[in-house]
Amino acid sequence: MAKVESPRRARRHDPERRQRVLDAALDVLVSDGAAGITHRKVAARADVPLGSVTYHFASLADLLARAFARYVEQRTAEFENLFTAVHTRDDLVEVLVDLVQGGPSRRRSAVLGFELHLAALRNPDLRKLTQQWTKDSRAVLARFTGPEIAGRLDALLEGMIMHALLTTEPEPREMTRAAIVQALGPASGSGNDLGQ
Amino acid sequence: MAKVESPRRARRHDPERRQRVLDAALDVLVSDGAAGITHRKVAARADVPLGSVTYHFASLADLLARAFARYVEQRTAEFENLFTAVHTRDDLVEVLVDLVQGGPSRRRSAVLGFELHLAALRNPDLRKLTQQWTKDSRAVLARFTGPEIAGRLDALLEGMIMHALLTTEPEPREMTRAAIVQALGPASGSGNDLGQ
């Protein structure tokens, strides 16, 4: 019978530890921000000895950079995924409204996004990351809207998500939808398809 | 002959010191972020002894809150001001485009804005501040656009400013203008006025 997992495993070989530490770092970023992350908090969160964190990552900045990289990777894939089922303009609108109104489930993602943006403001390496991320996101959107609309849509979404994060009175779904529909511009064709 | 400014004046009486410390705190916030602010950096920036900062502000959190409050105050006034000369739709568009494209002169403002937003995410007192600020900004916009458009315009501007801050290839002015014009929606009247 399997032994119950003890709170501090002494496993000498733990190939996924790096990943677990990175996820723990993201958890800490969500709750305490880039301002509040420390080796110790990450180690505690990952249930790993302190030395293990400094062993696997050259510095806290390095850990942060790799954690953010992991986040962007995951989020890009997730974002991509969101659009696989989009076939009509209405599908697109619905997906984007969900993105903004996402509720607590997407709060984590959103917070990390803004943490990354702010950190990137003063860290060139992270700036590269945000630029690639922005480029990729817009590319996904552009498949449905063309590049110009994609850019403004992206900005609008970002602003709306930030506001959603901070407000106590969430915007009605209908208003979010209207804003998105307007940003998408007039439907190009007569039908409901995306007209590409 | 002017006295040479000594590196540490022994000025015992300095009634505007509080304000100077707050401005120094904002300077530090711009360069190092809320993550990097310390009493010592603020004191050095304000050319004031360390004890002076802790004397005037009960805690670093208190100092931060008051600095952000000062920033919002200034920025609200400045924002209000921007629109005194706006009479036509084109005026409005031009002012908003400037807001986004503002260049280095507005970088400080923008950075502080995002620092505040992020800090507010985990600090209820600051959240009150951002909420009031958002409300006030939208109210100003709403005078020209009505409340609904004001909301989406505000989000769009925020997103565009964030992107402008992070990109190395600034968006052409024309694209920014197009996005804003679209967000404003179709001109209500036939003329160039704001149609209110």
Next chain:
Amino acid sequence: MAKVESPRRARRHDPERRQRVLDAALDVLVSDGAAGITHRKVAARADVPLGSVTYHFASLADLLARAFARYVEQRTAEFENLFTAVHTRDDLVEVLVDLVQGGPSRRRSAVLGFELHLAALRNPDLRKLTQQWTKDSRAVLARFTGPEIAGRLDALLEGMIMHALLTTEPEPREMTRAAIVQALGPASGSGNDLGQ
């Protein structure tokens, strides 16, 4: 009509302020100990501006010394007083038992006494104070018991008071009495009087 006393009176002339500050200092000593006393706590307790405390007392050590002096003065008088009504051996025993079992009303006194003793261990000025105090106390006791008994009685009382302060299970009154009676030694005469 009399103005309601505001929490911080701006009375320029306040001849009893020194005394009030000393009493406040004793209050702080009771609650925080000699380890925890500060100008600020005393000022707050006395409802007096910080500058007033440093104005009236040359240093914190000075304030402490004068506060303890005031305490000894009061306590000596009080102690003396206790014995004015003592005429018989039984009276004496009863008064001493009360001294030990005194309950919360005497806790303040007892705590201050031990604070003083400990402070005196490292401060020669305070040591003079404790020596005089001890001498006076013993002199009062000696009027009833002779000097030798007075000394051991004093020590016994001190020890019992300290234990009473620290225990959660107070000693029965009867046991305290028995210890005191034993320390007093066999009644010198046949009667109930003190036999002097």
Next chain:
Amino acid sequence: MAKVESPRRARRHDPERRQRVLDAALDVLVSDGAAGITHRKVAARADVPLGSVTYHFASLADLLARAFARYVEQRTAEFENLFTAVHTRDDLVEVLVDLVQGGPSRRRSAVLGFELHLAALRNPDLRKLTQQWTKDSRAVLARFTGPEIAGRLDALLEGMIMHALLTTEPEPREMTRAAIVQALGPASGSGNDLGQ
């Protein structure tokens, strides 16, 4: 030839460091009192970097508590030891007189005892420690005197030790002895043994 002790050894491995820090803390308590102890003083006394003290003890209060616990442990053993050679009533008296008159060699012990008592007044954890200590001491005494006499003897000893610590004119040994003999009460048997 012995190596000269360098002021700061770079000893990375030092398994008894915790104990040495605790002993250093007791030294500081003796010289400066609970009021005067600081991490830095302890570190200097133990010849250990500041960070080492905070590394081994979660807080200054923790350090204090453990130092006092160590003291009580040592003192209890020592006290117990004192009585192994006691067989007659005279032996007992002699040991107790030594305890009070102990001279400088016992000054350290006595000071720490009073520091602990005073600290316990405001710290429930330390109060537990003093209660256990008192109980143990009395139990040792009670083996020779019975519980009731043990209690009053304990109080008397405490009071006499405090006075011995503070006086400049030490009490003659004979007087101390008389007080103890009286507290022990009349010898129970005819002989010199303890009559248990």
Next chain:
DNA sequence: AATGAATGAGTGTTCATTCAT
């Protein structure tokens, strides 16, 4: 006489990082 402002020294504590094992 009295006090608010000011400041330098020092406090407990946290932490990134190093290193011996």
Next chain:
DNA sequence: TATGAATGAACACTCATTCAT
């Protein structure tokens, strides 16, 4: 390879004391 011990730098904050007014 992994980690507990260790440490120096820095931090937020407190405070006795000074001084201009």
